[in-house]
Amino acid sequence: MADTMNRASQDDAPLSTANNEREAMDRATDSLIVRRGDKLVARAVTINSPRDECYAFWRDFSNLPPILDNVVRIEVLDRERSHWVVKSPGGGLVEWDSRITEDREGELIAWASEEGADIPNSGRIEFRDAGNRGTVVVATINYDQPFGTFGRVLSRIFQREPKMQAQRDLRRFKQRMETGEIATSSRTRQQLEEERN
Amino acid sequence: MRALTWHGKHDVRVDTVDDPEILNPRDAIIEITSTAICGSDLHLYDGFIPTMMAGDILGHEFMGEVVEVGAGSTLKKGQRVVVPFTISCGSCYHCGKHQYSACENGLPADNQDIAQEMYGQPMSGLFGYSHMTGGYAGGQAEYVRVPFSDVGPIVIPDGIEDDKVLFLSDILPTGWMAAENAEIEPGDTVAVWGCGPVGLFAVQSAFLMGAERVIAIDHFPRRLELARRFGAETINFEETDTAAALFEMTGGIGPDAVIDSVGLEAHGFFVDNVLDQIKKSTFLGTDRIHSIRQAILACRKGGRVSMPAVYGGFVDKFPLGALMEKGLTLKTGQTHVQHYMPALLNAILEEKIDTTFLISHILPLEQAPQGYKMFHDNQNEVTKVVLKPGMALAAE
Numbered sequence: 265m266a267d268t269m270n271r272a273s274q275d276d277a278p279l280s281t282a283n284n285e286r287e288a289m290d291r292a293t294d295s296l297i298v299r300r301g302d303k304l305v306a307r308a309v310t311i312n313s314p315r316d317e318c319y320a321f322w323r324d325f326s327n328l329p330p331i332l333d334n335v336v337r338i339e340v341l342d343r344e345r346s347h348w349v350v351k352s353p354g355g356g357l358v359e360w361d362s363r364i365t366e367d368r369e370g371e372l373i374a375w376a377s378e379e380g381a382d383i384p385n386s387g388r389i390e391f392r393d394a395g396n397r398g399t400v401v402v403a404t405i406n407y408d409q410p411f412g413t414f415g416r417v418l419s420r421i422f423q424r425e426p427k428m429q430a431q432r433d434l435r436r437f438k439q440r441m442e443t444g445e446i447a448t449s450s451r452t453r454q455q456l457e458e459e460r461n
Numbered sequence: 462m463r464a465l466t467w468h469g470k471h472d473v474r475v476d477t478v479d480d481p482e483i484l485n486p487r488d489a490i491i492e493i494t495s496t497a498i499c500g501s502d503l504h505l506y507d508g509f510i511p512t513m514m515a516g517d518i519l520g521h522e523f524m525g526e527v528v529e530v531g532a533g534s535t536l537k538k539g540q541r542v543v544v545p546f547t548i549s550c551g552s553c554y555h556c557g558k559h560q561y562s563a564c565e566n567g568l569p570a571d572n573q574d575i576a577q578e579m580y581g582q583p584m585s586g587l588f589g590y591s592h593m594t595g596g597y598a599g600g601q602a603e604y605v606r607v608p609f610s611d612v613g614p615i616v617i618p619d620g621i622e623d624d625k626v627l628f629l630s631d632i633l634p635t636g637w638m639a640a641e642n643a644e645i646e647p648g649d650t651v652a653v654w655g656c657g658p659v660g661l662f663a664v665q666s667a668f669l670m671g672a673e674r675v676i677a678i679d680h681f682p683r684r685l686e687l688a689r690r691f692g693a694e695t696i697n698f699e700e701t702d703t704a705a706a707l708f709e710m711t712g713g714i715g716p717d718a719v720i721d722s723v724g725l726e727a728h729g730f731f732v733d734n735v736l737d738q739i740k741k742s743t744f745l746g747t748d749r750i751h752s753i754r755q756a757i758l759a760c761r762k763g764g765r766v767s768m769p770a771v772y773g774g775f776v777d778k779f780p781l782g783a784l785m786e787k788g789l790t791l792k793t794g795q796t797h798v799q800h801y802m803p804a805l806l807n808a809i810l811e812e813k814i815d816t817t818f819l820i821s822h823i824l825p826l827e828q829a830p831q832g833y834k835m836f837h838d839n840q841n842e843v844t845k846v847v848l849k850p851g852m853a854l855a856a857e
Binding site for chain 2: 310312333397398428431432433435436438439442443444445446447448449450451452453454456
């Protein structure tokens with residue numbers, strides 16, 4: 265299996281940092297993830313926790329809604345399938361069923377949306393040992409840009425631009441694993457509620 | 462509760478706002494007994510710092526009594542604590558190395574984008590200092606919510622008054638770290654630019670670390686007088702050619718270590734495009750790094766440059782050539798407050814360090830707006846304003 269951190273040619277930088285996005289995506293969907301659209305987002309974060317703990321937390325999808333800002337709820341249907349309800353870039357909600365396409369304990373979770381998804385998407389979360397620094401978590405997400413250019417502008421306005429969102433979500437994952445809580449500057453419970461909605 | 466809130470340039474008010482609540486397990490609520498106005502608060506007051514919002518509660522130097530704790534806090538109700546201005550988690554890689562101001566989890570995830578964009582990486586959170594440092598409510602209030610309260614606050618023993626320990630929150634550790642970064646050796650001559658609180662504490666710290674001579678540079682007579690009281694020689698830069706004086710006073714060698722505690726905080730936090738606009742309209746951008754430029758040129762060959770002063774953006778005409786050709790070492794950074802607090806508290810308890818000399822005015826919280834105005838208008842006489850929420854208003 266190829267590795268998202270090792271591009272086949274030119275240099276050793278990860279695919280997601282390539283200037284030629286289309287070429288990088290072709291290579292990613294060639295071997296790493298099931299193709300579900302034209303956009304590729306990838307982010308890495310180092311978490312000062314053991315690899316097994318990071319994997320186990322993520323693998324239990326019921327843990328994820330507080331981490332993933334736009335996710336309203338995740339219904340776990342069985343060991344492989346789950347139903348996702350997510351805030352749409354244009355307002356309102358979008359939904360899809362997701363199936364795990366590859367699962368290696370402590371190492372990797374890959375998924376792809378099933379037919380009929382409002383926003384077709386696929387991706388993988390990889391967990392790698394980082395010595396005394398803990399675990400490097402790499403998220404690679406492939407998706408179909410909703411509503412084309414218009415959707416992209418809208419999503420920026422509503423701060424649901426996937427690249428930025430992926431990074432913020434990984435920061436929250438890191439906070440949850442390292443500190444046991446998710447940092448907030450709210451002063452009151454009411455402010456915290458408003459911030460999360 | 463009552464709290465000092467920001468509403469715009471030269472417009473701060475004491476408002477009634479909702480009391481803070483415990484939101485995360487490691488939180489604590491502190492009832493403030495003493496809180497100071499910092500020189501850097503004046504930059505918020507002057508409207509120089511972006512990402513401020515009307516109603517933001519200011520204040521990052523404060524102490525008080527623990528009144529409520531979350532399940533994960535190690536504090537107990539009734540304890541007196543001083544709270545560091547940096548909000549650090551204690552669990553990440555950087556906190557593990559005691560680089561607390563580089564904490565990776567102190568900022569809420571959504572508030573990390575601006576620093577990431579400007580500096581490549583986000584830093585720790587700060588109390589009461591705009592939304593790019595987290596948007597946390599500050600301590601110029603009756604109560605404050607303190608996140609990660611098992612890591613930050615230091616418990617103060619009974620019997621020692623607030624004014625002796627309050628400055629553990631920021632300026633004393635900052636002055637100490639400035640001297641530590643100067644890597645002072647016995648017999649050294651150290652020059653300190655700026656005799657504000659940080660500079661004055663750096664003077665004190667430099668002597669404690671073995672400096673033989675300290676030369677303090679400012680233009681406010683009252684502040685130079687305070688530096689002289691600690692044994693420093695002084696240069697008033699309005700009366701003297703500072704660069705020439707430093708060489709003559711050191712027999713042509715230059716100071717072994719130089720400390721810049723002036724900085725350009727005012728426009729330090731500006732993003733580059735805003736900075737460029739300001740620069741074009743006022744020429745501030747080329748002038749305000751005067752102190753670090755002069756410090757680098759004055760420093761002896763192979764010497765050390767310590768920069769506690771806050772710089773945040775981009776600068777022109779930085780003497781990179783002098784830094785390289787003379788083989789200087791430059792050390793800097795926001796203060797790792799939590800790292801320095803225990804040893805400095807001991808130094809205060811053993812009466813090796815006294816910080817009370819700095820306080821020129823004590824006011825009730827209700828008079829905080831007057832405190833800002835007098836600090837802003839008269840920096841010679843007003844060296845430090847301490848606010849006391851529990852203090853009764855003086856009879857009119």
